[in-house]
Amino acid sequence: MTITSRLRMIFAVVIGIGLVAAAIWAIGAARTEAGAEADRERPVATPQRVFTDDGQTVLRIDAATLARSGIVTAPLAASEAAATVPVFATVVDTARLTDLANAWAVGAAQVSAAQARASASKASLARTRLLYADAQNASLAQLQAAQATYAADQAGANAAHVQAETALASARQEFGPALRPGSALVDAIVSRRSLLLQVALPPDAGTPPPTLIVEGDGGVRVPARLVGAAARADPRVPGRGAYYVVPGTSGLVPGMSVTAQLATGANSQGTTIAAAAVVNWQGKTWIYRRRPDGAFVRVPVSTEQRDAAGNYIVHDLPPGTRAAIQGAQLLLSEELRSQAPTESDGD
Numbered sequence: 001m002t003i004t005s006r007l008r009m010i011f012a013v014v015i016g017i018g019l020v021a022a023a024i025w026a027i028g029a030a031r032t033e034a035g036a037e038a039d040r041e042r043p044v045a046t047p048q049r050v051f052t053d054d055g056q057t058v059l060r061i062d063a064a065t066l067a068r069s070g071i072v073t074a075p076l077a078a079s080e081a082a083a084t085v086p087v088f089a090t091v092v093d094t095a096r097l098t099d100l101a102n103a104w105a106v107g108a109a110q111v112s113a114a115q116a117r118a119s120a121s122k123a124s125l126a127r128t129r130l131l132y133a134d135a136q137n138a139s140l141a142q143l144q145a146a147q148a149t150y151a152a153d154q155a156g157a158n159a160a161h162v163q164a165e166t167a168l169a170s171a172r173q174e175f176g177p178a179l180r181p182g183s184a185l186v187d188a189i190v191s192r193r194s195l196l197l198q199v200a201l202p203p204d205a206g207t208p209p210p211t212l213i214v215e216g217d218g219g220v221r222v223p224a225r226l227v228g229a230a231a232r233a234d235p236r237v238p239g240r241g242a243y244y245v246v247p248g249t250s251g252l253v254p255g256m257s258v259t260a261q262l263a264t265g266a267n268s269q270g271t272t273i274a275a276a277a278v279v280n281w282q283g284k285t286w287i288y289r290r291r292p293d294g295a296f297v298r299v300p301v302s303t304e305q306r307d308a309a310g311n312y313i314v315h316d317l318p319p320g321t322r323a324a325i326q327g328a329q330l331l332l333s334e335e336l337r338s339q340a341p342t343e344s345d346g347d
Helices: 003-041 063-069 095-133 140-175 184-190 328-339
Strands: 050-053 056-059 072-075 082-091 194-201 211-215 221-229 240-247 257-267 270-273 279-281 284-290 296-300 312-314 322-326
Touching (some): 050 328, 056 328, 095 140, 095 184, 184 194, 184 240, 194 221, 194 257, 211 240, 296 328, 322 328
Antiparallel strands (some): 056 296, 072 322, 082 194, 082 257, 194 240, 211 221, 211 257, 221 240, 279 284, 284 296, 284 322
């Protein structure tokens, strides 16, 4: 066998070995990809965090998950805020007050114009009388015409004054003396820079406080300033009524029912709970208390009383109780997710 033939044989063997190795690598790569695809399609196991302990539903979450989720716990502080009771109010529809304010404005403008005409005709009458008395430089007909003009102008001024006074009297009867058409307060209400509220006060509430914190839908909290006693009762709002005003930018709208916190004059010792720590479910309010063993348990709290900062003051939890002050909604979602049926449940 020649050298050339031997080289060709060796080259062919090398190529064959390379092809076999490539085929083996391709098969291994395909198997690896298939395994990875199967791993990707395999459901990710979710660690169990919700358990039943002595009849209670508890959540056990490790420290790393708490930190990653932003769930923060802290002991609840004691509070000695002024005791309050919730009172109900409604945002008044002031269309009628707007009509009366417009009627008064028209009447006041007519009064000014009529008085100006009456003043001019009165001066003209005085000149005509002098001319008539001075050798009859003015005729009797001119004198009588000046008298008639002045009488008509004076009557017009009186009529305009009556119209303006009628609007004032109607506003006083329907809205009380504090809401006087033409005042800066009524102008602000008519232009919607301020909104009028009628607050229902208990019979034993005493003098209405100068300010209240009003709570609307969606957690809206706005300060309200006292105007005065309401002129009439609102059948939708039982109790002795008082008018308050809130800024027009508060997000409230006429006809809306809201709640205000009325101070009772006494201090109330309790426990402060930030609004972020409270969750709502099934028509109740709850917080997540952390037990000494680290587990979370959902407990109901009363949220009828709040302080000036918007925190809840409760009396059914002692100060120092450790609770989730941030991330409570995440805990509720985790608890409810554990109660949802899985796909296997329907098989």
